Amino acid sequence: MEMINLTINGVSLKAESGSTILNAAKIIGIKIPKLCNMEMKDIGFIHRQSCCRICLVEVDGVEDLLPACSTHIWEGMSISTNNIKVMTTRRTILELLLSDHPKSCLYCPKNHNCELQELAADLGIREVRIFGASIPHALKYTKAIVRDPNKCIKCRRCEAMCRDIQTCNVLSQAESGFRAVVETAFKENLEDPENKACTFCGQCVAVCPVAAIYETTYIWKLIEDLANPKKKVIVQVAPSVRVSLGEEFGLPPGTNVTGKMVSALRKLGFDEVFDTNFAADNTIMEEAAEVKERIEKYLSGDKDVRLPILTSCCPAWINFIEHNYPDMLDIPSTTKSPMEIFGSVAKNIWTKSQGIERENLVCVSIMPCLAKKYEAGRPEFHYRGNPDVDYSLSTRELASLLKQADINLCNMEESEFDNPLGVCTGAGAIFGRTGGVMEAALRTAYEWITEKELLDVNFYALRGIEEVRVAEVMIGSIPLKIGIAHGLGAARKLLDKIKNGEENFHAIEIMACKGGCVGGGGQPFHHGNFEIIEKRIAAIQEIDDKKIIRKSHDNPYIKLLYEKYFTSPLSPEAIRLLHTTYYPKNNSSSD
Ligand code: SF4
Ligand code: SF4
Ligand code: SF4
Ligand code: FES
Numbered sequence: 001m002e003m004i005n006l007t008i009n010g011v012s013l014k015a016e017s018g019s020t021i022l023n024a025a026k027i028i029g030i031k032i033p034k035l036c037n038m039e040m041k042d043i044g045f046i047h048r049q050s051c052c053r054i055c056l057v058e059v060d061g062v063e064d065l066l067p068a069c070s071t072h073i074w075e076g077m078s079i080s081t082n083n084i085k086v087m088t089t090r091r092t093i094l095e096l097l098l099s100d101h102p103k104s105c106l107y108c109p110k111n112h113n114c115e116l117q118e119l120a121a122d123l124g125i126r127e128v129r130i131f132g133a134s135i136p137h138a139l140k141y142t143k144a145i146v147r148d149p150n151k152c153i154k155c156r157r158c159e160a161m162c163r164d165i166q167t168c169n170v171l172s173q174a175e176s177g178f179r180a181v182v183e184t185a186f187k188e189n190l191e192d193p194e195n196k197a198c199t200f201c202g203q204c205v206a207v208c209p210v211a212a213i214y215e216t217t218y219i220w221k222l223i224e225d226l227a228n229p230k231k232k233v234i235v236q237v238a239p240s241v242r243v244s245l246g247e248e249f250g251l252p253p254g255t256n257v258t259g260k261m262v263s264a265l266r267k268l269g270f271d272e273v274f275d276t277n278f279a280a281d282n283t284i285m286e287e288a289a290e291v292k293e294r295i296e297k298y299l300s301g302d303k304d305v306r307l308p309i310l311t312s313c314c315p316a317w318i319n320f321i322e323h324n325y326p327d328m329l330d331i332p333s334t335t336k337s338p339m340e341i342f343g344s345v346a347k348n349i350w351t352k353s354q355g356i357e358r359e360n361l362v363c364v365s366i367m368p369c370l371a372k373k374y375e376a377g378r379p380e381f382h383y384r385g386n387p388d389v390d391y392s393l394s395t396r397e398l399a400s401l402l403k404q405a406d407i408n409l410c411n412m413e414e415s416e417f418d419n420p421l422g423v424c425t426g427a428g429a430i431f432g433r434t435g436g437v438m439e440a441a442l443r444t445a446y447e448w449i450t451e452k453e454l455l456d457v458n459f460y461a462l463r464g465i466e467e468v469r470v471a472e473v474m475i476g477s478i479p480l481k482i483g484i485a486h487g488l489g490a491a492r493k494l495l496d497k498i499k500n501g502e503e504n505f506h507a508i509e510i511m512a513c514k515g516g517c518v519g520g521g522g523q524p525f526h527h528g529n530f531e532i533i534e535k536r537i538a539a540i541q542e543i544d545d546k547k548i549i550r551k552s553h554d555n556p557y558i559k560l561l562y563e564k565y566f567t568s569p570l571s572p573e574a575i576r577l578l579h580t581t582y583y584p585k586n587n588s589s590s591d
Helices: 021-027 084-099 115-122 157-165 203-207 219-226 245-249 258-268 276-299 315-324 338-354 371-376 395-404 426-432 436-450 488-499 530-546 556-566 572-578
Strands: 003-008 011-016 038-040 045-047 056-059 077-080 145-147 172-174 181-183 213-215 232-237 272-275 361-367 391-394 468-475 478-486 507-511
Touching: 003 021, 011 021, 021 077, 045 157, 056 084, 084 115, 157 172, 157 203, 157 488, 203 213, 219 232, 219 361, 219 391, 219 395, 232 258, 232 276, 232 338, 245 395, 258 272, 258 395, 272 276, 276 338, 276 426, 276 436, 276 478, 276 556, 276 572, 315 371, 315 488, 338 361, 338 371, 338 556, 338 572, 361 371, 361 395, 371 391, 391 395, 426 436, 426 530, 436 468, 436 478, 436 507, 468 488, 478 488, 488 507, 556 572
Parallel strands: 003 077, 232 272, 232 361, 361 391, 478 507
Antiparallel strands: 003 011, 038 045, 056 077, 145 213, 172 181, 468 478
8 A cells, every 4th residue: 555645733644545634634643623524434434525614624735725534645745734724714614504503402312412512612612603594494203213404414424324325315415505405305204105215224313413313202201101000111122232321321332231221221110121132032933943944945946935035123124125125025034023022922922921901011122223113113013003012212212211310320230131031042132233133043043954953153154244244154064155234235235136146045134234233223323433333243242152041942931932822933823923024115004
């Protein structure tokens, strides 16, 4: 790699040819303010729209100030990032940005997490001397995501994420100049039947620097239910929440706060604190049975068997295939997501064992995910109008609720989940990271297909963070070609290859978010730092590594559930309660 010599603020340095000024400055610890720019190289997200101009710097011999985020360095370049001209220009730009921005920081969903607010503090803005007109916009609500165009600073990160990484193309800039706004194609609501593309993956929310896109909150609904003596309120917590929640309380990314989180949830007033990991083990019972069934049919020469089998636990991915590949809806596993399996078992089986009316049980989920809010509202998961999962809160909402209730997670004693829906294996735990669902399924499918014990449960070839991973896995003497994709653009690449007959697989795992659920749209904001997501992945793996039982079918409470209620995977009762149907998005029953 060719190295370039340059000077920044009088300090000489070498940087790789092709670097931007912004990235070269980081080498010597100089932080140039930025707003529209976001770069997560590990996942291929390089957003250099260069529209906010907050990163302007002065380069010797160049008359105009240049944007550091999109100007590449050259040999002998001499740059000033902090002279009086640069600082006053930046200040004016920021004041212009603030001039028509709502001043509702005190009650803004992004308060304390807003990059614009932080920038105003960093640049020492104490007053705004410029007053601009603004065009008022109505807020747009859905079950999962709220859009507030009044707060949009037109950085277009959401557009780039939705178009380039997720390939959904839902959002783009409409109109221009003062009237510019980031919108859907015909200004439809994301949930409108006419809008056939939003998956509710929440990745636009994850990258928006302000509160122009944020999650629909169910905090007050939950507070009301917790205060209602006629209701029994139970909670399930997804695998990846326990390795990210601590960040909201100042703990390092990847801190495992399972025991403290359970105590905090009990202190909030939940009657039972259960684990979605248990339901993940249940998911594997059904999904591994489907894998076994389809592989055995394939090996026996059945020409009609549908392969590859695709995982089905990510609701944004399910929305994606329903929108984009309606002719391939017979390929995914029909097993419900762990969240919905938990809801179904809780409302249909656990209520009976407890003598509770279904209507009096409130089943809440804490998820890393915004698509789960949408999933909870799907009619397939309701019985006589009563949902299996009443509503879903994100990791961020849980943190906010704990703070409202003056519960400091860090000060909690450790405690265990309640039983019987609180015991999990290592296989259930790894659902939270990319590759985990497939690895968990293969641990069980291996033993069921070969009828031999799997001595090493680690399928290392399926791990990693490359957006598409392909590995051959030996199930006894049978070689299976496995694909893993995270991010919907990566999923599209694999699906197109299958559709065009370019590549064949036996099984594929797809998760909509980069890194899997650890990078979900409801997680604490990463602000463009992918290392945070990698630390969460490592923490999830550590949970699995430390478990004594690491195969879902060895979970003693799962065995009991099958002995007492389901008899066996794919039995009629299991199909009734644990499986679902997918609909092309032009089918009104799915909207
Ligand atoms: S939720 Fe996902 S699909 Fe929908 S607009 Fe945002 S990034 Fe695009
Ligand atoms: S909605 Fe957020 S991410 Fe999208 S352009 Fe507006 S401010 Fe930027
Ligand atoms: S990867 Fe996980 S967090 Fe992201 S949409 Fe899918 S289920 Fe939700
Ligand atoms: S951060 Fe460089 S132009 Fe916005």
